[in-house]
Amino acid sequence: MNEMNRNKDMSKAAPAMSRRLFLETSGSTILGATAGMLAYVGRAYPAQTDKKIRLGVVGGGFGAGFHWHQHPNCVITGVTDLRPERREKLRKNYQCDQVYDSLEEMLKKARDIDAVAVFSGAPDHVKHAVMCMERGLHVVSACPACIDLEEAQTLKEVKERTGLRYMMAESSYYRQECIYARNLYRAGGFGEIFYTEAEYYHDFPEMHSTPEKKGTLFVNPDGSRTWRWGLTPMLYPTHSLGYLVGVTGERITRVSCLGWGNADNPALQDNRYDNPFWNQVACMQTDQGHMLRCNVFWKIQVPPGGERAQWFGEKASLYMGRHKLHASFQAPGGKVDIPQYWKTDMLPESMRHDSGHGGSAVFLSAEFINALIEDREPACDLYDSLAMTVPGIVANQSSLKQGEQLPVPQFDRPKA
Secondary structure, three states: HHHHHHHHHHHHHHHOOHHHHHHOOOOOHHHHHHHHHHHHHOOOOOOOOOEEEEEEEOOOHHHHHOOOHOOEEEEEEEEEEEOOOHHHHHHHOOOOOOOOOOOHHHHHOOOOOOOEEEEEOHHHHHHHHHHHHHOOOOEEOOOOOOOOOOHHHHHHHHHHOOOEEEEOHHHHHHHHHHHHHHHHHOOOOOOEEEEEEEEEEEOOOHHOOOOOOOOOOOOOOOOOOOOOOOOOOOHHHHHHHHHHHHHOOEEEEEEEEEEEOOOOHHHHHHHOOOOOOOOEEEEEEEOOOOOEEEEEEOOOOOOOOOOEEEEEEEOOOEEOOEEEEEEEOOOOOOOOOOOOOHHOOOOOOOHOOOHHHHHHHHHHHHHHHHHHEEEEEHHHOHHHHHHHHHHHHHHHHHHOOOOOOOOOOOOOOOOO
């Protein structure tokens, strides 16, 4: 039985929530009134073990913002970045004096690493993940998992051949609103979710302007362009698709996509992706015949934190606004108070605090370490990671064909 069917069966078996109970829930009320169902985050932190996970960290940008070092069962035993200032940032953040000039050097010299956090640039994720797994090391990777279909196949083949653990650190999966929506779905509160809207809006004014300013997200200090220069929006779809795969477990099977961009901009005239678009909009169909509208925009005037979703179900709908989660039923709904999920026993006490990217960073950090301690697959495993990534790759192909509807290849676990 695949994960999506397991989730669907769970939603059928779990008791449905009354409208009054749902609208009246606050953090404390939820915990008691629903026997913890809506407060559930993941498997509990296995506090009974003294096992230690020795972790190497690659990438001093986004990779410096996690909390593995706060887990009592994790020790950071190596850090690396190609840029000296980022190596120093990693050293300070993780209090690790084993500093390497490159991942290659770390893999060659280090003998005290069990797993690697790969937070290099997106075009290098598969290459670096494969390098680590070929050395017998588990991997947690920044998103996206890959940027083309060949890389997706390579990643799947290496993970299955080695039997090692792989996780993509997709923040949407553990954003507090998504945790709530996932729990509500599993409790049967939505009924059938027939339509989802998911959006990732991140305006990049530096890339829109003509001058190429050094030392930015898009231009290195030496004047060379970073991997973000001209990045195709739909090659970074996981912050949107995490709100579908991370709630219902469904897979995208078909997609049609359109794009927009002003062709006179340097970033769209000359980039490594042959990308002509700032913004892309996709209409997707799931393996259960449901609909998803997925947006990824690089040019839009929106407030910071432009990752959001809304879920439309037969019994209830949820709207994820800025700093608020709203519910609606056949009668008008109201604001939902979300539990403080970081206070649950999934996290050791040292990690029970709010964190970046909508509260997701501590959960992503803890889940990878917890999974390795228990020798199990983590949440956002390889198959979910590719389900959040591959549809965007095909969506981009569709946008280059004026919206032609295309099938999405599946990279799920082998059938027993």
